[in-house]
Amino acid sequence: MNVSPEIIKILAEALQNQHGFATQTQLDLAIADVVNRTSERLSRGPVFSLSKAIRGLRAMRSDPIVQATIDDDVAYTKALTTGSQPGSFLVPTLQANEIISALLAGGVARSMGVRIWDMQGTQRLNVPTALASPQWLWMAQNSVQQPTDPNIGQLSFDLKERRALVSVPNQLIATSTPAFDTLLSDLIGQGAAEHEDVAFFSTAQVSGGPVSLQAAAGISTLNTAGSSNGGNLSYTDLIGILAKAAAVKAKGPFCWAFSPRTFYTRLLGMLDTTSRPIVIPTMVSGLAGAVPYTLLGYPAFVTPFLTEDQALGSGTNQATAVFMNPKYAHIAADGSVEIAISTERFFDANQTAIRAVQHEDFGFAPAAGVIVLKGIN
Numbered sequence: 001m002n003v004s005p006e007i008i009k010i011l012a013e014a015l016q017n018q019h020g021f022a023t024q025t026q027l028d029l030a031i032a033d034v035v036n037r038t039s040e041r042l043s044r045g046p047v048f049s050l051s052k053a054i055r056g057l058r059a060m061r062s063d064p065i066v067q068a069t070i071d072d073d074v075a076y077t078k079a080l081t082t083g084s085q086p087g088s089f090l091v092p093t094l095q096a097n098e099i100i101s102a103l104l105a106g107g108v109a110r111s112m113g114v115r116i117w118d119m120q121g122t123q124r125l126n127v128p129t130a131l132a133s134p135q136w137l138w139m140a141q142n143s144v145q146q147p148t149d150p151n152i153g154q155l156s157f158d159l160k161e162r163r164a165l166v167s168v169p170n171q172l173i174a175t176s177t178p179a180f181d182t183l184l185s186d187l188i189g190q191g192a193a194e195h196e197d198v199a200f201f202s203t204a205q206v207s208g209g210p211v212s213l214q215a216a217a218g219i220s221t222l223n224t225a226g227s228s229n230g231g232n233l234s235y236t237d238l239i240g241i242l243a244k245a246a247a248v249k250a251k252g253p254f255c256w257a258f259s260p261r262t263f264y265t266r267l268l269g270m271l272d273t274t275s276r277p278i279v280i281p282t283m284v285s286g287l288a289g290a291v292p293y294t295l296l297g298y299p300a301f302v303t304p305f306l307t308e309d310q311a312l313g314s315g316t317n318q319a320t321a322v323f324m325n326p327k328y329a330h331i332a333a334d335g336s337v338e339i340a341i342s343t344e345r346f347f348d349a350n351q352t353a354i355r356a357v358q359h360e361d362f363g364f365a366p367a368a369g370v371i372v373l374k375g376i377n
Helices: 005-019 024-043 050-060 067-078 093-106 108-112 170-175 178-201 235-247 260-267
Strands: 115-118 124-130 152-158 160-169 220-223 255-258 279-281 293-295 298-302 319-324 329-333 338-342 351-364 371-376
Touching: 050 067, 050 170, 050 178, 050 338, 050 351, 108 178, 108 255, 108 298, 108 329, 152 329, 152 351, 160 170, 160 178, 170 351, 178 329, 178 351, 220 235, 235 319, 235 371, 255 260, 260 298, 260 319
Parallel strands: 115 329, 220 371, 255 298
Antiparallel strands: 124 152, 160 351, 255 319, 279 293, 293 298, 319 371, 329 351, 338 351
């Protein structure tokens, strides 16, 4: 597929402004990826066009971008499902899935394999959980056994709204190239992945957001070096995490999550008691959700959203580590993406403001099986 130099220039400027690519090589690779994925879309046949829908919304407000396509653009937009917000529409399922799929590629929480609950068309959902297993006893024949209380509880999801706002040059919308739709989907999806991870791994619940992993009630916590002030991470701390998981009867498969400093400068060269490395490369690139390392046999994920500015007691600039079965973490989402526009906000820059809205909530059960090690220097 050929993309005009003008369009490539606008794509490059948009990527540079949104993500601040450090080098020309990185920018070139990003542009090449957009063009390649656009070609793949075209090879699959007709797909939803964000730019055409946005043009239709503007035309319906008597502010068209392309005079020659007003009728087609309006008809295209009117055929879409109306969103819950006035003047908005729901992105068709196929395109919404492509946007949300970027969460899997760019988001560590989903790459770990957390459980996803589909709440399409539902605001609240209660999921029953059993906090205790049935008790088995050796019994004499004809004897009476007392039933076990499984301590049935529930996870209660109440979707929270999150939004993204991006400005797009009107010239780019007017061209209606598939490359623009790919770029916009990537920008929205990658931003959503980062936003989700910030809320998921935060030490405290973010304002207006779901309860974060580290703030969830009932999780198991340990202090590095067994100290109320934390300390230097050691092999003994890792064994202590495994012992804690066994003590609370957590079931695998397990995985780790670390901050960059903890993994690359504290763990990567660590040896066990017989001088063997405990971090093993998996011979994969680590891109697109792949796991490049295992620690003590379990996949190790690295995320900058396990921040390194925490404090335990008198300790400062400390980090935390997480060990759990990822299925103990739950993300409830409505699965849809709602799009609306504004022609006034960036009128002076000849740009259209595009707002994307999605709804999510988090839950953790059984929470005791989520092990958090605090106070890592």
